[in-house]
Amino acid sequence: MKNKVMIFLTVIVGILVVGCNNQDDKAFEVPFDGTMDHVHGLGYAGNDDGLYFASHTGLKIYRDGNWFETSKNFNDYMGFAAVDKGFYSSGHPGTDTNLPNPIGLQRSFNGGKTLEKIDFEGESDFHVMAVGYNSHDVILLNEQKNSKLGVGIYLSEDSGDSWTEVTASGLDGDILSFSIHPSNSEYIAAATNSGVYLSSNKGEYFTLISKRGAVGSAVFFNEENLYFASYDTNPIFEKYKIDNDETEKMNLPELYDDGPVFITQNPKDTKQLAIYTIKGQAYVSSDYSETWEQILFDNGIQ
Template sequence: MMSKILFINTIILSAIFLAGCTSNEEGDFEVAFDNKIEHIHGIGYAGETNGLYFATHGGLKIYCDSEATRNYNDYMGFNAVDEGFYTSGHPGGHSDIPNPFGIQRSFDGGRTLEHIKFEGETDYHAMAVGYDSHDIFLMNPERNSELEKGFYRSVDEGETWEEVDAEGLEGGVLSFAMHPADSNFVAAATSEGIYLSKNGGNDFKVLTDAGHSGTAVYFFEDDLYYATYGESVKLVKRSVRNDDKVAINIPKMNDDGILYIARNPRNTEELGIYTINGDAYLSKDGSVEQWGKILNDGNAK
């Protein structure tokens, strides 16, 4: 069995180095995908579509109606929102966007990207965006033209930035999540556990027991979904209003863990997860008693 240390190191390396569907009116922007999907840096239901987006080094892969499609660019820090998605990353071979992206957004399924901030300066891996608010929380990895190294939030879609202390946040950060509408709630998955801030990231409190490393965080309405790895893989749904929590049934996993979580806002019974070993599952029954595997080691099923 994979040791816990090796497992967590693998996750950290993956994090660091690592709609329905639209029509095909614009040529080969979306084409049938039949290759292996690797280096995924986020999943989500973006804009007014029902397809589950996978943000990868090789572009966007969109799973819809049992088919996967593709388009291009290297997406990191991917966050689905009500009108589309926000992202960081690197341009593809035919793009004239400066490298790295900084922060970009798309409201047309990735056909075009709109510059928000830090284009040509910074690549953001740990970034969260409110699904409805479009507020941004991020970890700035190194000094750029406007920000020092540290943690920042913006409540005006990247126009201005406020530094926050992130007091109490421990361990290597794997990912952040922000409440869809109330940006006081920010969650973090780190090598030391799952953390929650109720004041916009000024301070965090750990939600998990010692020995349980956090691997994924995701907000849907007032519920925080989070995944951990300790003696086993666990997925939990916790209300940020009253702290009620419930364990969620997950597929059997061997030497694996959950990296990304997404719920379909147009079909709330549909929940998707993606794992460190390149597997992806969908549950469509609401009770999460049945899971269908849509990726097996990165291969579309």
């Protein structure tokens, strides 16, 4: 009888703990109905089905047709990269945190409830950065010298413990964004104001893969493909197949003097794509870009 009582109590305690955790999760995320400023990243972070927007005032999340925001940690996430366990970020602290300014390179594996310092706190703010979704290898542009890195492009293959400067021969123009392959860091892509460039040797040399003269605006890798956007007279959305160098046109919603600056894909459902545009519009597609649903209008919820 005593053993049965102990088992019963153990089960009850477990239920209470799970219940408390669920309440904590709900308390951290609250409904969002407003406008977000300065979106600097987009992605499906961790095992969560939510689409995360990194904004000037913290994280905004679109999940199952509903919008949420965090109830604390209103950090200005200037750099943001979703990974399989959560996200990596850089930027500036929110007024409700005691993080140094700038926050350097940080990561969170619990949806942004807490941030774990990697390096460069109080030194650097990395606007242009990308992280391998599975590898957690980091590629970043360091625009101002700090205690470890000079000005330039750097790659870390150990989640930020050590860094190697990248030669980046052939890469032309001002870098707007990076993407790094989820698991094979030989492949790095860059969008610049001179086009979209691809490297297959860890950034040692880059080759132009977009239309010459078009401005590169967004890059995103999955395991097989590089998705990229560029802008000539109109926005262009394309898929580049890594194994055979073939390029395929993708569909876009109707965009007027606008184009994607962020592209992402749901790793659990590869037909589900999302984009965020220069003018603050966001769209999701559940059929691999055949049709698009607008979910953000001039950075606001409708």
